[in-house]
Amino acid sequence: MPHSCFSLLPQAIRTSQKMYRCSGGHVVEASSNTNPLKSYVVRKSTPGWLETQPLVSEKLLYRRLLPVEALVTPTVQDFSDTPLIGDDKIGVLLLNLGGPETLEDVQPFLFNLFADPDIIRLPRLFSFLQKPLAKFVSVLRAPKSKEGYASIGGGSPLRRITDAQAEELRKSLWEKNVPARVYVGMRYWHPFTEEAIEQIKRDGITKLVVLPLYPQFSISTSGSSLRLLESIFREDEYLVNMQHTVIPSWYQREGYINAMANLIEKELQGFDCPEKVMIFFSAHGVPLAYVEEAGDPYKAEMEECVELIMEELEKRKITNGYTLAYQSRVGPVEWLKPYTDETIVELGKKGVKSLLAVPISFVSEHIETLEEIDVEYKELALKSGIEKWGRVPALGTEPTFISDLADAVIESLPYVGAMAVSNLEARQSLVPLGSVEELLAAYDTQRRELPPPVIVWEWGWTKSAETWNGRAAMLAVLLMLFLEVTTGEGFLHQWGILPLFR
Ligand SMILES: C=CC1=C(C)c2cc3[nH]c(cc4nc(cc5[nH]c(cc1n2)c(C)c5CCC(=O)O)C(CCC(=O)O)=C4C)c(C)c3C=C
Numbered sequence: 001m002p003h004s005c006f007s008l009l010p011q012a013i014r015t016s017q018k019m020y021r022c023s024g025g026h027v028v029e030a031s032s033n034t035n036p037l038k039s040y041v042v043r044k045s046t047p048g049w050l051e052t053q054p055l056v057s058e059k060l061l062y063r064r065l066l067p068v069e070a071l072v073t074p075t076v077q078d079f080s081d082t083p084l085i086g087d088d089k090i091g092v093l094l095l096n097l098g099g100p101e102t103l104e105d106v107q108p109f110l111f112n113l114f115a116d117p118d119i120i121r122l123p124r125l126f127s128f129l130q131k132p133l134a135k136f137v138s139v140l141r142a143p144k145s146k147e148g149y150a151s152i153g154g155g156s157p158l159r160r161i162t163d164a165q166a167e168e169l170r171k172s173l174w175e176k177n178v179p180a181r182v183y184v185g186m187r188y189w190h191p192f193t194e195e196a197i198e199q200i201k202r203d204g205i206t207k208l209v210v211l212p213l214y215p216q217f218s219i220s221t222s223g224s225s226l227r228l229l230e231s232i233f234r235e236d237e238y239l240v241n242m243q244h245t246v247i248p249s250w251y252q253r254e255g256y257i258n259a260m261a262n263l264i265e266k267e268l269q270g271f272d273c274p275e276k277v278m279i280f281f282s283a284h285g286v287p288l289a290y291v292e293e294a295g296d297p298y299k300a301e302m303e304e305c306v307e308l309i310m311e312e313l314e315k316r317k318i319t320n321g322y323t324l325a326y327q328s329r330v331g332p333v334e335w336l337k338p339y340t341d342e343t344i345v346e347l348g349k350k351g352v353k354s355l356l357a358v359p360i361s362f363v364s365e366h367i368e369t370l371e372e373i374d375v376e377y378k379e380l381a382l383k384s385g386i387e388k389w390g391r392v393p394a395l396g397t398e399p400t401f402i403s404d405l406a407d408a409v410i411e412s413l414p415y416v417g418a419m420a421v422s423n424l425e426a427r428q429s430l431v432p433l434g435s436v437e438e439l440l441a442a443y444d445t446q447r448r449e450l451p452p453p454v455i456v457w458e459w460g461w462t463k464s465a466e467t468w469n470g471r472a473a474m475l476a477v478l479l480m481l482f483l484e485v486t487t488g489e490g491f492l493h494q495w496g497i498l499p500l501f502r
């Protein structure tokens, strides 16, 4: 392997990007002593390009150890119109939750959400009731949800914002010499993940990077989307054979942390006395049992994420007080604490006068930022004695953030197709789709029943009502209620109660 080959590296392609232009069919191994994740084997060469793979490959053709750093020679050359990886067609699939675009979409959207066993998980014996129950709960929940969506303009902005993020990410990847197509796959509304996958197949994508747009992993969000994706992949011959990799969470990335710190720093400057402002991180909650019983890493990742942002702010001499609380709980079971509403009241009582809310679990504006934080929590804060209120915008298409997502994609490319190899270090950050079950198993040990977070349980299916008889009775009641809702007949209609929910 002639060392001079590396002098052809364009400046834009840095060590972390692990893609090296080279003049011919050579194979090289590069290694870094300090970080095993930064060890790569160049396995295949295509005209003009070497494609790298992690060191775990057994099919080494040629070995030559070089520190990774030695590979980077800052020679300015323009390769912008050259495809990066030979004939491969690279795709990036952004996974997100999806949201209703009109008020008519709200109930069917809620149905899709509640029909997901990662949101409401029934005992196996009763799993046949998942859809009837989802129908029932979605019909009950729809009026309240519709009110919320009506107040933010009649629908969720999630599709528009995610599409914009996809387009900016595509541009950023092209600027970094990675000509990829970017797709959006939503879990509960259009464009559904299935639709995105069909497009990916039509476009003949050969390498796919799967990137959930949730910085922190939760069974209920990224976990659910990846589980669905895995089932789609398993049943499809094209997909089974497609090289792919998954980035399960990315809250610890420097670019993301910096982008969040930038937004906070900027918003603090809008206050008269910035140093006296309480920085209030508000994350979407999950039921406590997800963390305590199923082992969801969400809480730990969230806390670490907040620490990293505060450390970054400290480097900038911003040492404000801060707190983390969890919002958006649904139903009567216990969710992650402290709750956002209770914490705001407490802070008011303690004499906090200025508060900057930072939505932390999501990278787009959505109903829970635009309505819950901007309207409900602001009102509560002002009533609780807080005089000055501010809110950090969601990242959206903020350039540092988008550029960092592009880097995350590029850094993951060497792992594409190599994940069948059991490499524990690699698995900590990149998971092959075929191993989603393994990833989830690590957190969601036996896929046990999770206490349902939804409204029907207000009628008595709580942690304390855990006998099978009780559950069977509850299901019988639910079934009766379901029949009542779907047929429009029954005792609640006779008593004039049920139409109230409509
Ligand atoms: C990290 C983000 C999110 C987690 C964790 C999460 C868990 C979770 N959510 C529900 C119930 C509902 N979620 C709803 C909408 C919704 N949730 C998130 C994010 C997370 N959810 C987003 C981005 C959205 C879409 C918002 C939009 O603008 O459309 C809804 C519908 C809205 C409403 O009625 O409040 C429900 C219901 C549960 C039960 C749960 C964990 C188990």
Ligand SMILES: [Fe+2]
Pocket: 284
């Ligand atoms: Fe949610």
